[in-house]
Structures are given as structure tokens and as C-alpha cells.
Amino acid sequence: MTHKIADVNVFYVSTSDCAGVGDSTLRYDKACMAVVEIRTDSGLSGYGITIKDEIAGLIRNTIKPILMGKDPVNTEDIWQEMFLNIRGSGRKGLSLVAISVVDIALWDLKGKILGLPVHRLLGGGKRFIPTYASGGWTSYTLDELLAEMKSFVDLGYSTIKMKVGVELGRNIKEDSRRVHAVRDMVGPDIDIIIDANNVWDSGTAVRFAEMVRDCDIAAFEEPVCADDIPGLGRIRSSINIPVATGEHEYTKYGMRDLLAGKAVDIVQLDATKAGGITEMVKVSAMCQAWNLLFAPHCFEIVHMHLLSAAPNAFKLEKLFLFNGIMRRCIKNYPEPVNGILEIPDLPGMGLEFDMEWIMQNNELK
Numbered sequence: 001m002t003h004k005i006a007d008v009n010v011f012y013v014s015t016s017d018c019a020g021v022g023d024s025t026l027r028y029d030k031a032c033m034a035v036v037e038i039r040t041d042s043g044l045s046g047y048g049i050t051i052k053d054e055i056a057g058l059i060r061n062t063i064k065p066i067l068m069g070k071d072p073v074n075t076e077d078i079w080q081e082m083f084l085n086i087r088g089s090g091r092k093g094l095s096l097v098a099i100s101v102v103d104i105a106l107w108d109l110k111g112k113i114l115g116l117p118v119h120r121l122l123g124g125g126k127r128f129i130p131t132y133a134s135g136g137w138t139s140y141t142l143d144e145l146l147a148e149m150k151s152f153v154d155l156g157y158s159t160i161k162m163k164v165g166v167e168l169g170r171n172i173k174e175d176s177r178r179v180h181a182v183r184d185m186v187g188p189d190i191d192i193i194i195d196a197n198n199v200w201d202s203g204t205a206v207r208f209a210e211m212v213r214d215c216d217i218a219a220f221e222e223p224v225c226a227d228d229i230p231g232l233g234r235i236r237s238s239i240n241i242p243v244a245t246g247e248h249e250y251t252k253y254g255m256r257d258l259l260a261g262k263a264v265d266i267v268q269l270d271a272t273k274a275g276g277i278t279e280m281v282k283v284s285a286m287c288q289a290w291n292l293l294f295a296p297h298c299f300e301i302v303h304m305h306l307l308s309a310a311p312n313a314f315k316l317e318k319l320f321l322f323n324g325i326m327r328r329c330i331k332n333y334p335e336p337v338n339g340i341l342e343i344p345d346l347p348g349m350g351l352e353f354d355m356e357w358i359m360q361n362n363e364l365k
């Protein structure tokens with residue numbers, strides 16, 4: 001039986017449960033999700049998820065006409081056609097977010113058509129995926145930070161992530177005190193990741209790594225601007241902490257540039273931005289070829305499938321800030337137990353979106 005794409009819809013919803021939270025370079029006023037639904041003439045629906053509402057125009061005007069009438073199983077062919085058609089609108093940024101969420105919806109459909117979960121389509125048999133607990137915002141007081149980190153450990157996580165770069169990155173002595181306080185509290189057996197969210201220059205980052213040398217840091221994430229690939233290369237060759245980056249990088253070409261710059265130890269490209277499942281399979285292979293760890297940013301409910309099949313897998317990021325909106329959007333929202341995420345045993349992406357709530361609360365015209 002053949003299946004043809006018959007309709008494409010975009011929805012956008014938000015909740016206010018992260019109002020006031022911030023990292024070194026951004027403040028948040030709400031948690032948002034964009035959901036794309038692709039329907040076939042055979043009555044199936046596939047769903048993708050990402051975070052930007054601005055993609056709606058690109059999907060409706062540029063991508064939907066490409067998709068109509070196509071067989072959704074042909075993800076590689078469709079990806080290439082989408083990528084060629086957005087060439088003038090930007091081969092990074094929002095154009096790629098639009099391609100990504102559509103590609104994820106196509107893989108959801110492919111799984112439903114073939115009757116297999118996506119991780120099995122990718123060849124991965126693992127259904128239990130390790131995650132780390134991510135939070136520790138710079139907007140928190142020290143007491144709030146310590147309370148959250150303790151709550152993560154109490155939930156059974158052995159790896160936790162906190163932000164650094166308080167006061168817009170201008171008080172590294174306070175950052176050092178916060179990292180030391182967390183290490184003192186959790187003891188030696190918990191892995192700590194620090195995330196500077198692009199705030200520093202490479203010299204400051206190298207200095208900061210030295211200030212927390214005695215804290216046994218498992219990874220130093222985005223110490224400088226994501227585009228400062230020479231700076232990342234300098235940091236990586238200067239410090240004894242693995243450098244993590246990639247959440248603001250796009251496609252295999254962005255991955256190639258990180259590799260050429262010797263800029264990364266832990267690769268964090270994100271399927272909901274960097275090109276979907278189709279592109280991230282290639283990024284994962286590049287990690288294997290360079291013997292680097294693969295740890296896609298956030299959206300563990302998408303990335304669990306990739307990590308199931310990734311030989312160089314690290315852990316997935318469980319971002320606690322998204323719990324509220326995810327629990328609203330996804331009826332069977334899979335949540336880790338003792339840090340281990342179980343992939344739902346369902347065809348496709350394995351997620352049951354609450355389309356009634358999403359349509360009722362849709363903010364797009």
C-alpha cells in the first residue's frame with residue numbers, strides 16, 4: 001500500500017511555567033512548543049516537535065507544497081528537496097528548524113507505516129537510555145541552585161548540569177564559588193556539567209576552567225560564542241575538561257566545521273534544529289568516525305531513538321524546565337526513572353500528542 005501526504009498543519013502552544021528563569025545570556029518568559037502534523041491520504045498522522053513559532057510561514061509556504069502527494073517513507077529524498085528549496089532563506093537557523101520538525105514528523109509516519117519504533121528503523125535495539133538532569137540556572141540564588149541540584153541527585157541522577165556566567169558573565173569568582181558549593185554538596189561520585197551558554201571569550205573560559213580544576217568537571221559546555229570555533233579549539237587544547245558544544249550548529253556541514261576546528265569533545269547538535277533525524281544519523285556517524293561523544297541537546301523524547309543506535313552515545317539532557325509544557329502536549333510523556341529513560345514501545349516516535357489541548361490552545365492564526 002502506498003501512502004501520500006495529504007495535509008500539513010502547524011500549531012504553537014506555550015505555558016508560563018519558566019517565567020523569570022535565565023542563563024548567562026537569555027531570560028525566558030514562557031515555555032513554548034511548535035508541533036507539526038503531517039496527514040496521509042491513508043488516514044495516518046505523523047508529529048514533530050520543536051520550539052519556534054516563526055517556522056510556520058516557511059512550512060506553510062515553502063515546505064508544504066514540496067510535501068503534498070509525496071510518499072512520507074522517502075525521508076532522504078524529501079530532505080534533499082527541502083534543503084535545496086530553502087537555499088535562499090538560510091541554510092542555518094529557522095529554515096533548518098522548519099526542515100527539522102517536518103523531518104521528525106516524517107520519521108514518525110515512516111514508523112507508523114512500517115509498524116516499528118524509530119529506534120528500530122535506525123537499527124538500535126536499546127530501549128533504556130541514560131539521561132542527565134539539567135537546570136541550575138544563573139537566575140537562581142545559591143540556595144535555590146543547591147536545592148535543585150540536591151533534588152536531581154535525590155531523583156537518582158548520577159550526572160547533573162548547572163549554568164555558569166552569573167551577572168551576564170561578569171563575575172567568574174561567584175561562578176567558581178557556586179560550582180565549588182555544588183561539588184561540596186554532592187560529593188565526589190556525581191558528574192557535574194557546567195554550561196556557560198556562549199557568554200565568555202576563550203581567555204576567560206580557560207581561566208575559569210583553571211579556577212574549577214579541583215571540582216572534577218565532566219564537561220564545559222558552550223564556554224564561548226557558538227560561532228567562535230577557533231576559540232573553542234583554543235579552549236579544548238588548553239584545559240583538562242571535555243568541551244561540549246553544538247546546540248547552535250546546523251547540519252552535517254556545521255558538524256564538519258566543528259571537526260575541522262578541533263573544537264569539540266561532546267557533540268550536542270539537536271535534531272529539532274539541526275536537520276531532523278535524517279541529518280542527525282549522519283552527525284552521529286561523524287562522531288563515531290572522530291571518536292567523539294554524541295549527546296544531542298535537550299528534547300530527549302526525540303533523541304532517545306538516535307542514542308539507541310549511536311555507538312558513541314553519552315547521555316541525553318533531561319531539561320526540567322520543559323516538564324510543564326511537555327506534560328501538557330504529550331499524553332504519554334516518557335520521564336526518566338533513576339536517570340534512565342524508557343523508549344515507549346510504539347511505532348514511530350512513540351509519542352501520543354494531546355491534539356485536542358494543542359488545537360484548543362494554538363496561538364497561531
Ligand SMILES: [Mg+2]
Pocket residue numbers: 195197221222247
Ligand atoms: Mg546548553
